[in-house]
Amino acid sequence: KKRGVQTGLIRTLESALVWVFEQFPGTEAALNDLLTQESGPESLLIGKGSEAEMARALG
Known part of the structure; x- marks a missing residue:
């Protein structure tokens, strides 16, 4: 099995x-x-808060 981060994943996350x-x-x-x-x-x-709570926290 391959290990580690899939090629391009970090760059994609950075771009997002x-x-x-x-x-x-x-x-x-x-x-x-x-x-x-x-x-x-x-x-x-x-995961203490809901997705809505995290979205509100981000502004």
Whole structure:
């Protein structure tokens, strides 16, 4: 079996984030704020909130 990240996946994710940041002003700062909170990025991954709550948090 192949291991690791599929070729092109990281670049695709980067491109998608750039598009979101350009289309929705303030999302980059909001995401940065969420990732630097004391609870850290793990709180985004644990699934404590609904998708709607995360969308509201991003602005």
